[in-house]
Amino acid sequence: MLLYRMNLMEDQPFELPYIQTHNLITTAPSSPSKNYSSIKHPRPLILVITAFDQQISEDAKLITSVVQSLRISVYPLLPHLIYTQLHQLIRSKSFQLVIFEDILMYFKLPASIKTALDEYCKANNVNIIAFPKNLNTLKSLPNNENFSELDPSYPLVIRRFTRGSPPQGFYLSRENDVLYAAKAGQVDTRSLINQVPPCRDWQRKSSRCFQRRQEIYPQLLAETASHISHFFSLLPGFDSVLRRSSVPEDLIKIEEQQWAQSWVTFVPRESTDLESFQTIAFAKVYSGYKTDVEQRSCAFDDCGINGCRGNDVYQALVVKDVGKVDGVERILFAFEPLQHWSTTLLLSDAIQHFLKDIAVLEYELGLVRYIHIDIDDVFLAPTGTRMTSSDVKRGNPQEQLGDEALIKNRHQFKWFCHTFSHAQPHTLSEAEMTQQLELNKAFAKEKDLPIEPGYSVAPHHSGVYPVVPHLYRAWKTVWNINVTTTEGYPYLFPASSRRGFNYMGVQVLPRQVSGVYTTTTRLATYPGGADKLDGMAFGGDLFDTFLFRPVNFYMTHFGNYAQDRLALYVFERLFAFIKAWTRLEIRWAPIWLLVEKHLKYNPLERRQSPSSLPVYSDPCVDARHEAIWFPSGCTPEGKRLPKAIIVGPQKTGTTALLAFMAMHPKLQPNKFETHAPFEEIQFFSDNDIYSKGVAFYNDRFLDPSNGLNFEKSATYFESPLAAQRMATLLPHAKVIVLLRDPLQRALSWYHHQRAHNIQAALKFTFNEVLNANTPEMAKFFASLSAELSPKSGVDVTQLSNQLHQLNFKCVEPSRYATYLRQWLHYYRANQILLIDVNRFESKPAEVLRDVQEFLNTSVYIDYSLLLSRNPSKGYFCAIDGPYPKAGRLLKPNHDIPGQWCLSADKGRTYNHSAINNFTSDSVFAESNHDLANLLLQYPFWRSSRSTSVMDLFPRWLNSHL
Template sequence: MLLYRTNLMVEQPFSLPYILAHNLITIAPSSPPKNYSFVKTHHPLVLVVTASDKQISDDAKLITSVVRSLRISVFPLLPQLVFTQLHQLISSKSFQLVIFEDILMYFKLPVKIKSVLDEYCKSNNVNIIGFPKNLNTLKNLPSSENLSEMDPTFPLLVKRFTRGSPPQGFYLSRESDVLYLAKGGQVDTRPLVDQAPPCRDWQRTSPRCFQHRREVYPQLLAETASYISHFSYLLPGFDSVLRRSHIPEDLIKIEEQRLAQSFSTFVPRESIDSALFQTIAFSKVYPGYKTDVEQRSCAFDDCGIDGCFGDDVYQALVLKDVGKIDGIERILFAFEPLQHWSTTLLLSDAIWHFLKDIAVLEYELGLVRYIHIDIDDVFVAPAGTRMTSSDVKHLIETQDRWRQFIPGFTFHMGFAGSSFKRGNPQEQLGDEALIENRHQFKWFCHTFSHAQPHALSEAEVTQQLELNKAFAEEKDLPIAPGYSVAPHHSGVYPVAPHLYRAWKAVWNINVTTTEGYPYLFPASSRRGFNYMGIQVLPRQVSGVYTTTTQLATYPGGVSKLDGMAFGGDLFDTSLFRPVNLYMTHFGNYAQDRLAIYVFERLFAFIKAWTRLEIRWAPLWLLVEKHLKYNPLERPQSPFSLPIYSDPCVDPRHEAIWFPSGCTPEGRRLPKAVIVGPQKTGTTALLAFMAMHPQLQPNKFETHSPFEEIQFFSDNNIYSKGVAFYNDQFLNPSTGLNFEKSATYFESPLAAQRMATLLPHAKVIVLLRDPLQRALSWYQHQRAHNIQAALRFTFDEVIKASTPAVAKFLASASNGLSRESSVNVTQLANQLHRLHSKCVEPGRYATHLRQWLHYYRANQILLIDADRLEAKPAEVLRDVQEFLNTSVHVNYSLLLSAVCLMPVSSRSLQSHMTWVDFRRNPSKGYFCATGGPYLKAGRLLKPNHEIPGQWCLSADKGRVYNHSAIDNFTSAKVLFEEPNHDLANLLLQYPFWRSSRSTSVKDLFPRWLNSHF
């Protein structure tokens, strides 16, 4: 007998018997009128003040998760930093909402700091949300042992309850203007202590949630303890480690009692103070208290001219200070964030309520939620866990039942044809029943034998898809056009380009899904992308997996399943995502049919507590709905490609990455990158570094982009994937891999991409006088016969700072006539682009800040380009120290030979290398003797005029005439402010400095010092 059939389902689907509508009336005073004449901010920031300096608590994690789920930026502020950073944040007017994990911290701020914060809030329409923490530290009022005050000047009291008299029921007000997603007028009639909060997958510190975790760790720990007990005499003290790792039942009970006794309610200090607060959520309290304050109620059976009346006492669990006290609106919770399921729902409504009038929100959720459910691995489940004919019949009945309130809803079946009829006799009949009723569903392709594409060649993947297509045609399956899902999401992300090519070739796929981009958890961070013309949508997990087919063996049992639907992870995804594509599995609709159970519980909960409307739509429409909320994922967007992370860092990604990709020999990603900018000497630095026996650059090409990979800055190259980038480097056992692509520096997208894939890389930036760099780029373009550079002087290029000025200069050009074939608009566009390429890379501070957003300052080496040209040995000495090479090459005495002393190493044989630099009079850089240097490739070529010399190739290190640079007054003025900005930045951030450095001023290039 299926457990959920007998005692977990109700006669009416999608309803919960203990959740009802109520008719109680609450007083809902309105807020005073505010001035919203200022321009709304486009990037709101929420300041979250945490309760602990030591670590971010689970409560704080839940708060920040809700904010980020709304696509709003969060600035967590530790208590110890409130006094130092709050003034700075206030002066910059950078935040639009404040959330206190512990509202007592707000009330206990020093008077001066609190007054400054309050004044900022009043002046900028910034409001406050607060939760309680450590209410047991509050002193009781003399008149009552149950009442205490948060602040003597605040007209609100806190009433605490003992376990013997907990509040009864959880009510949402019908009158509150805060509620948007939440459905007012609903009540859960059970005592609050019986409304256990859900245990989310990321909760790690709560003893109550330990036993519900999906991981096998608790079982593994018990087995280990049992085994170790036989050998405890050999491992003294280890038994105590095991005991500390186990959460005993009594501790779990203590945790549950603590939660039960920590419920509180809010009570206005005086009766007249009721007009200052609007009740949002409330509970029925024990009526035996005698004082007027304790019997003060916030909800009534009836209200009339003579006032409001009622037989019972109700007090607020969540309320809004409407701003009549001091001009600041506050929403206060009487319970901790993880103490009740309603936190995510009410907190999201509170944030929306406070920000909708002062900020432009990126992610306006609305009240419609689209739902799509895939049944993966059809025919694949092991014998004994597959669907029977009765399961198929029940699945069709379920689909019909759901269509009554989700019109058109249709399950999508992901099939692997090779496993057809591989079960026991009853399950074989089930397979036949599915085929017989195939037109009840939509079908999509996995692979024929459920093989993972990342482990196959392109030919093998193609064969798998063709075999499955032949199976679909034989069985006349109604295919969902253009849709497929890879087994275990293999090849989708991390991307395996050959899967996408095979999908296009065999099935003409244009939509797929994955749960793992950028990571599986937290669910709020899952995103989609577009790759090779295939739109990848984020996929959500439902809490039931291939191995969870029976309730008796489900980790955490029915309470865990209910918790996911009743305010937990599954509810959160429905709440915060307008479009949800859920993953379930073949076996979840057999045995105890857990997928049907958990979704019907979810639908019931959504219906009971929210105003959301659940809809179904065909896949092409789901794509459009998703892209409406995620426009950067559209194929036309430059940001639509996935941002690759290192597949070897996340075990889930490593499991579906190329088999040899994470071995020591196969993992070849660089440890250092020269990011530019262009025309600063990056190629010379690359060539000189390639002479080092332990430094090995990427493989060079004989065609553009030659020695540069330009992986992170060029979408076409970036789309080739991580495996392609990895293959550009040599075996890391022979040296430290590095690359140089000068196009990275000024590209914010390149900085983000590089930091995501190479978070620990060392970054090298060259700084040249921006005016000289601009002139060099101009001359470089002239040498390449670029029309704008040939037709306009350098001074004119500098002046073309806007499209309008560029068009004026192009129109006035003497070289143009009515008969000219050169189009004025094209020339103007080219001129403006030339201006940008001359000027923008030289705004060093602007671009460095972008890199500092992703990398620590001590990961960045700044090199004076003039110093590299004049004293390369000194620079390369710093580079070796920066990269921590075990072998030190002495590049000094540029005009005479020097010796590299032998170095003994387990990994390197003792050797002796001679390096001799000589200046090439026709180039700006030194030449080397002692070559050839094979790793430098075509960059260092023999100097046929001076035998034994190796110099930069002819197109590198050109010497331009900069003698007239002082005449470019407009250009000099243009860079004055950026240079000052750079100087301030160098003083502000702890960029890497050599051990020989004695002052932060050593970071200043000589040309920057000369400007001051």
């Protein structure tokens, strides 16, 4: 059931009385004028300099999450790498914004590095955002122990509140130019120590946040114990660690005390320095001992003809250095990222403020947010959790009348199909799935339910992702579904990574987590209690997803509108908080319009996009995915995905390598087909084949207990999508690439096309094909051909396009370095074996010895005893066959009994004078040098017999160089 109108909300809206509007006036000096380039960075990069070397802190995770939620690339830089990488990043002009997790790290940079960074920022309009860390290490100013300086040359000091009254209220300035989504002029009147930050689901180090998870800890404990029970004998005492069921209260109190004493404010060093800073957020402070610096205020009650005045003292929590100090603009926070809920809101505004004039943002969020709320499992909830009539029309408390009340009010909602018995699609056959949908359709017709056309949601996300194709087929057959949602693609967490896709004409939109589930019906038993649920709405995970998503789909459940009505509880609070603190406008829209709004921000998910299909991950790696995958899919016998893949390129001897590897008793190729693409699966490079899903691909292989599964698809090497798809599903796979002399590979492809009667290959010489490297040159040759054969009726446009495409397929895959870099983006170099084709052709046994070492086969065989050169064919054939796993690749040789050779169309001999007479070796000169540099730069896998990196260089490459 789809929540169609918000008429279930309370008549009296939920309010936050402590959040009000203020009329305080802050100084707002403007930034000096700058000269911005008319060309903006199309893909900005933000450099995040972390505070710790060993691991990324939770504060840094929050910073990174905000950046990624804005669809901006982030480059985390650990402190020990600053000295080696920062100068390189500056020289390459790689980044457009810098965020320091620790503001002191910025001010304590070595003079040469800090100067270089500041000069880079000034020259390129790059700005800095910084948060505090370890401010207790700063020395106090003379005669005032509560104040410390960030840097002797910087006109801003910090004020600590270790004793006495803490800062009161959290104010957003009305006069600054930074706030965009945040609503200026608002104040939370409570003391800052009463504004406890929310606990996010991924926080692990906070004792306070762990304590809120205590009620679900036994379940987590049981799950963890079941997963690692077989390690108990290896880890003495680990069982006792698992059985810690709570955090001592004194640890929580210590953490809360440290948090309460960690508040600081920013104060200009001198009163004249006030003109260098714009206040973004501030608090009311205790005026102290009436010294000048303690009474220095950034906000005033009244500004009339006699100037600004007021008895209260306000000091900054977030300031903008407008650039008057040294030409660099900065936004400085006086609190750590996880110290206050406002970080995600203010950091988001700060990033967009600094990048708006120098970069093109992929994700222009705007101020409108669309919301769609589903109510799941209507009529299916167990006794005690279903709606009563009072939940629908606030009257009779009898639960048995609840369903009837819903039916009577059915036209207040739009309804959608689930499955009739709530069965999960991955457990059903296609016929059973279709029957379930037809039963639901009959029920909807009988009860006159107004159906939302084209929309459905699967139980527990089953079948949506990981993809179960027969669900989509059944949806199309029965309901003509074209829109659904899921929260699990590619993974549930982090929320910023959730995406949509298009599969079989169904647009799958990302769904967000609301915090209420099937079993959460009572506030008293909610894991973490009301504080946890409030925190999600009041600046926590639920608020963040709404802040960073223009279109938001949420799933709630039937029972969430019964009992304590927790769905209404959390969304009322969310809406009230958004209204109080942001300028965001909340709207509802029909499904078709929500789809268009979502695709406006995510155009690569449109059906027309070549990358609209989901990128499959291994369902057995993620527990949530495994729970909705085929029951036998993750068993040792059922999981058959390959461990190694020969990726090509084409016309380099990949079929011969496949056949010879298939001779090995412990290497198992995929099942071969009797039709195209025959021995190749081409799963990752062909969209039609890829859309068949992981289960289809898995079924192409044999039982892994009998050997190591592998496959060969030479189309993968230059495919723009194959490397990403393969690495997502098979991140630990071994990758094999064959490197043939690029001119010979190009000539081989040319003759391959001639053998298939491609007109461009038949009409033009190899020399002409190589020279048709632009559409203009291709058109020139095509026009010339038409003039020489005026009666042939040649379509010049068609022929020129075919010729240019032939040039591309001859030349581009031979530029090996270009595509190897693409693979290196997804795989480590030591996962990649490079094979010199010249060596493979002359000494295949040596190469296959290396292949066995690379794959770490459990059995080693000497291929010199299994291969014999055929003098008439000019290549090696197998002996002592047959070899069933090689299928039809190796056929009996009738000329030499006992030999098994590749088919006649393999190993063709060509007139290599085309290469010898063709002097433009320069076609590949640059790419060959690029390949040489790549081999020296990356640690590709090398045999244990290798003594030098030069062993990676193919013989043909040495001759060309």
